[in-house]
Structure formats: structure tokens, C-alpha cells
Amino acid sequence: MRICAFSLSKVIVEILIMFFSLLFCAFFSGIEIAFSSADKLYFEVKNKQGSLSDKILTPFFRQPTQFLILMTLGHTLSFVVFAVYSTQHFLPYWLHFFPPALWGEGIALLCQILIIGTLLLWVSEILPKPFFLINPDRILDKLAIFIAITYYVLYYTVGYPTLWAYKRTLAIMGLPYEEQKPVYRISDLRRYFQKQTEDKDEPEEPQNEKEETKEMIGNALDFSTVLVADCMIPQEEVVMIDVKATAEAVYQATIESGHSKILVYADTPHKIVGYTHPVGLLRADDAWAGHILPIPHTLPTEKAHALLMRLNNEKKTIALVMNDKEEMLGLVSAEDLMEKIFGEIEDEYD
DSSP: OHHHHHHHHHHHHHHHHHHHHHHHHHHHHHHHHHHHHSOHHHHHHHHHTTOHHHHHHHHHHHSHHHHHHHHHHHHHHHHHHHHHHHHHHSHHHHHHHSOHHHHOHHHHHHHHHHHHHHHHHIIIIITHHHHHHHSHHHHHHHTHHHHHHHHHHHIIIIIHHHHHHHHHHHHHTTOOOOOOOOOOOHHHHHHHHHHHHHOTTSOOOOHHHHHHHHHHHHHHHHGGGOBGGGTOEEGGGOOEEETTSOHHHHHHHHHHHOOSOOEEEESEEEEEEEEOOTTGGGOSSGGGGGGOBOOOEEOTTSBHHHHHHHHHHTTOSEEEEEOTTSOEEEEEEHHHHHHHHHOOOOOTTO
């Protein structure tokens, strides 16, 4: 009776070992794919904000190679444990259905490998990976403490000697061991801001404000690719006046156009000499030409953000867009450049 009870307990323990080893196979496999697909910038920002789970996970993102090696090691150990116990526990059943005398030892072994391998493939690879990819950030967030426990248990048991052997092997082969530090790109910023604007845990804001915020963030992220040609006012729409015009003509042109700055040309509109300033128009005589201010030039292919920085450094608000032949193509103002980020800005040129 005691022998039967002992045998039953042993079977239950073996089944539990098989179940949990299979569960850990799925866990380690899913964590690997979730970790590789996670928004690392999101966790870095949350860490700065003092979130406990993100404080736990951030060190792993700073040592991704070591983390993935230990997760692979955990997956492999779970795989081996399941394979060993399933083989031992179900060996009588294998021998019943695939007797070596009838099928041959090779066929029986092959069938056993195929059945166990197929089960492991589905339960530990095919099924968990799509699940962990649904929302990898949230899954890592919720499982942070359990991930840390399994990581450090592995590290202080079999992980440390495994990592030492791995690094020594690389050193013998003349290859350096390097941790790939996280490098954040525009795509990471875009994904982070998109996640923030769509986060259901944040207080709900009006739909129009949410759309404006998303559009503004998208414009800011795309601003590095915007060219001056995308922002400029065509030459046909630019108000200009001849340098030989009288002060009264300049004054009238200013009043009619509503612009405080008017381009000044010599002989032909393609020869721009500068622009007028309201201070120069205060003179009643024709000495206004002596107050013409130089205007910076730019090419239509220059980056908009580079021109905006140059205008700010030079304390200018407008620039002349020229082609390679020094012919005027149009005019661009600082407001035109900023509209690419913030949307329509009502200024004197509108």
C-alpha cells in the first residue's frame, strides 16, 4: 500500500515537473521576444520617473546581451528537463506503441523525438511568441519582479559560470565581448510619443486636442527631413520694390501689403540687395535706401531646421531662397519654418 502511494506521489511530482518545465519554456521564449521588441526609451523614461518595475528592468536593457544569454539558458534548461522527464515517465507507453522488436530502435526513437519535439515547438515557441508580441511593454511591466527573480536565480547558479565560459571562448577566438548599449533614434521617439498619446491609462482628453498633439509631435519628428523648398513663399507672391523708388512709394507699398519688411531689388527682381525695415521708413526724404538691411541667402535644398538655427544665430527672421545661378526663387520666414511643426501661424505674410 505504501509502495503504491509512493509510486503515485512520484508520478504526480514528475507530472508537475514536466508541466512547470514546459511552462518555463514558454515563459523564457516569450520574454526573449518581448525584450527584443520592447520600447526601450519608454522604460528609460519611466525609470527616470521612479517607477519600481521600470527600475527593475532598466539594468537589463543596459546589458541586453547578458540578459538574452540567461533567458536562452533558462529556456534550454527547461527544455532538457521536460525532455528527460517526459521520456522517462512515458517510456513504457512508447515501448507499448512502438516496440523496438517490431519497429526497430531507430523508428521508435524517431517517433518519440517527433512527438516531444512537436509538443515543445508549439507550447514553447509558436504559441507564446505572438501572445508576448501583443503588448511587450505591458507584459514586461507586469512580470518585472518575476523576471528579476528568475534572472538572478539563473545568474547565481548556472549563469555566472556560463557567462565566464562564453567570454573566455570569445577571448580565445580573438573576439571582444561587448554589450550593445541602447541607442535611441527618431523611430524610437516616434513610437514612444505615439504610445503616450494613445495610452488608455492617461486621463482622457478631447479628441481634437489629442489629434493636434499627435500631429504636432509627428511634425516635430519629421522636421529634420523638411527642406526649405517645402516652406518658402514663391517669388510671384513676394512684395518687392525698386531701390530707386521714392520714400513715399516704399511707404505705400508697406501700407498696402501689410508687411513690415519688403524686399528691395536693383534693376531686376532677381538682383535682391536687401530689405527695408520700419526704422528706415521713418525718414521723410529719399534717404531710406541707406537703411536697407542685408538678407541671408539659402538654397531650396537646405534643411529647414538648419536654416532656422542660422536665422536665430544671425538674429534674422527672413531669408532669400536662391538657385545655383543666384536667381531668386522665393522667400522664407522663420514663421514659415515653425509652421511645419506647430501648424498654421498667423503672421504678416498670411
